[in-house]
Amino acid sequence: MNDLILKQVESIIDPKLPLVSNLSNVSSILKQTKDLNWAGFYLVQDETLYLGPFQGEVACTTIKKGNGVCGTAFLKRETIIVDDVNKFEGHIACSKLSKSEIVVPIMKNNEVLGVIDLDSPKLARFNKNHQQILEKIAELLAKLFY
Numbered sequence: 001m002n003d004l005i006l007k008q009v010e011s012i013i014d015p016k017l018p019l020v021s022n023l024s025n026v027s028s029i030l031k032q033t034k035d036l037n038w039a040g041f042y043l044v045q046d047e048t049l050y051l052g053p054f055q056g057e058v059a060c061t062t063i064k065k066g067n068g069v070c071g072t073a074f075l076k077r078e079t080i081i082v083d084d085v086n087k088f089e090g091h092i093a094c095s096k097l098s099k100s101e102i103v104v105p106i107m108k109n110n111e112v113l114g115v116i117d118l119d120s121p122k123l124a125r126f127n128k129n130h131q132q133i134l135e136k137i138a139e140l141l142a143k144l145f146y
């Protein structure tokens, strides 16, 4: 993953489209990253995360604030990188394939609107560079939320 993915996201998103259409295409772009088994979104509704557009295996639909990696990123309002999901207490295992994970909150006016979630079958797949790129993508996407 490099800055090219930012350009791809910028060129695919269209503020005139429904949010779900934009996020669906962005999930496809994200999933093209090497060594991923899952890429997608959870979106906040009533202080809970619900499954949004994604590419990969069937996933859990509802994650409470503070639960799992996604719910922790939501609660803490910060990106979480997990090198080994088996060592993250409370990790929610949607797919047996997932070994490492990164979750990046999408925020507007200090409020979390959703999260970007990437899962890899490789240990320690994600680093600070991925974090930086995904946080820039999250900023772009935040503008699309109503």
Ligand code: SME
Pocket: 038, 059, 060, 063, 067, 068, 069, 070, 071, 090, 091, 092, 093, 094, 095, 098, 101, 117, 119
């Ligand atoms: N592993 C996540 C749940 C979502 S799936 O990875 C798609 C978590 O612990 O929050």
